[in-house]
Amino acid sequence: MAEKQDPIRFGIMGCAEIARKISRAILLSPNAALVAVASRSIDKASQFAARNKLPENVKLYGSYGEVLDDPSVDAVYVPLPTALHLQWALAAAQKGKHLLLEKPTALDVKVLEEMLESCRRNGLQFMDGSMWYHHPRTAKMKELLSDSHVFGRLKAIHSSSSYHPPPHFLENDVRVKPELDALGALGDAGWYCIGAILWSMNQKLPTTVTALPDTAKNSAGVILTCSASMLWDDEETVATFFCSFLAHETMSLAVSASNGTLNVDDFIIPYEETAAGFSYTSGAKFTDLHIGWTVKPQHVRVETKLPQEALMIQEFSGLVRGVKYLGARPDTRWAETSRCTQLVMDAVKNSIDDGYKAIKM
């Protein structure tokens, strides 16, 4: 019998590249254990286990259903292509498995809401796989942004998320297959931009979302590049983002507020694993004659013993533990964060499909 102090036991459904990072994160996390890995064939699962030097006691399954039937699995991590999320999330919820779901969570918010409702009905914890929220740097940035003396009202936010894979990726990878990940760069890279902007705004939804007319698609019509603007009417705040599979690695967030500015250039994957930085400037004016600044950017470095993905697993496992052993209800904050991101992503997609019209939220 599992006991209170036992770690939360994970099954991984799918051996995508990202599952390598998460399997390591589960092993690193003090309150989690990796008990099973499932793939579409037992060979693939074995190869995954060998390549990643997984402990021998990790069970290997040749189908996703088996991991859901395993009573020793508390929670599943699902890195499957987005189009398969609904089927397997519903199956997992039916089997009482808590759900850590890779992003983008769904192809549209209706599908996400169906999954969330299924988790809710079955009393299960939900979280999407956005790791950066869990880095202590993120908490430090939020602490500063929330300090009205340091930043004040947010006026403009810009985020960029891009990487430039080789040409064969742009036609053949899962992330650009219309039947698997029809949102392409918007779903994969844009998810982070939208998330970072909403994070800056404390998940307040914009009043209007308008895609910019720079969308590029591959031959199957999947988005390779797009940009959008978001407006909060009552706050008088504007945000823009750029996401792309056609530009060099970027993952930046710049926030301009009435009294301060924040810049981070590696918010999704920090340059290094054990520490991450950002810079901010507050209350700067120009010196006499405007030949310099009275205040220069401060560089903040935040160390972390565990990498952000392990902190994500730890946070998720802590919540699952609360539900499983302590009678707590699932924490809906993470589901709501995913839902807000998905809502804005839908609006961007709708704007693109509708000739770049402004979409009222």
Added chain:
Amino acid sequence: MAEKQDPIRFGIMGCAEIARKISRAILLSPNAALVAVASRSIDKASQFAARNKLPENVKLYGSYGEVLDDPSVDAVYVPLPTALHLQWALAAAQKGKHLLLEKPTALDVKVLEEMLESCRRNGLQFMDGSMWYHHPRTAKMKELLSDSHVFGRLKAIHSSSSYHPPPHFLENDVRVKPELDALGALGDAGWYCIGAILWSMNQKLPTTVTALPDTAKNSAGVILTCSASMLWDDEETVATFFCSFLAHETMSLAVSASNGTLNVDDFIIPYEETAAGFSYTSGAKFTDLHIGWTVKPQHVRVETKLPQEALMIQEFSGLVRGVKYLGARPDTRWAETSRCTQLVMDAVKNSIDDGYKAIKM
């Protein structure tokens, strides 16, 4: 009689705050001399001279016309409110004075073209007062951006220029008076964003300019905040900018290209006078497991003996010297740079006035 080796002799028309910086720059520049300062009253001119400890041989005039009548003046610097540029630029050209004109150059491109035509007809050098083009950092950034191995094709550009003056400024300053500087933050701060974006694109005009619906105006209808997007159809490049009198000091340019990324956060006024930096990343990928980057940003620091405004005066004076003594024709590159910036600024303004419609260029 002035001789070849003599410095170019400047008259300053108007004692705006920015004229303090330029008077110092003229004094610092090895090939320029400050010979006269004119204001609307002799008292104001005297106060300006005293406050800025100008040499005693600088002539003081109580009207702008007098400096134009002074045969010892080769060139004038005009920091007057934008609405007065046409009148005084034409008067200066008629009197054969080379023209260094403060930005924004005009309220619309027709007015600018009238001034440029007048300079052309009279064989006079024109330059606008954007100082940052003349910093050696700018040349270094351009050198890297032009290296296709380092950057490749430009995909996305974002620029922000803002500062946050006290409330009385927002209703009373020259820069927010509809009869003097009707373009407000777009003219004052947005000029730099547009300039930086066009500089990145080697002055290639965008195919479409669309303002974002975040414009804020003061009670007289002058822009306090606005944003816009620009698209180069054939290049598949997008740019966005934010300019404001309502947000903390920013002056950033971020360029994402196919193989590299460039970031500069103080491009208009460097944090310090004798050196300025930027950072860039080229050819970065993620390490195995995506837990870090293979290449981190390189920080480049470029020193300068003369501040950028003195380098601007030096460059301008060198061109004037060529015209005056060496039979050279005025260099039209600077006029063309101003014209491109003004054209895009007009398009942003038209888009705002036309309900944020896309303006074809």
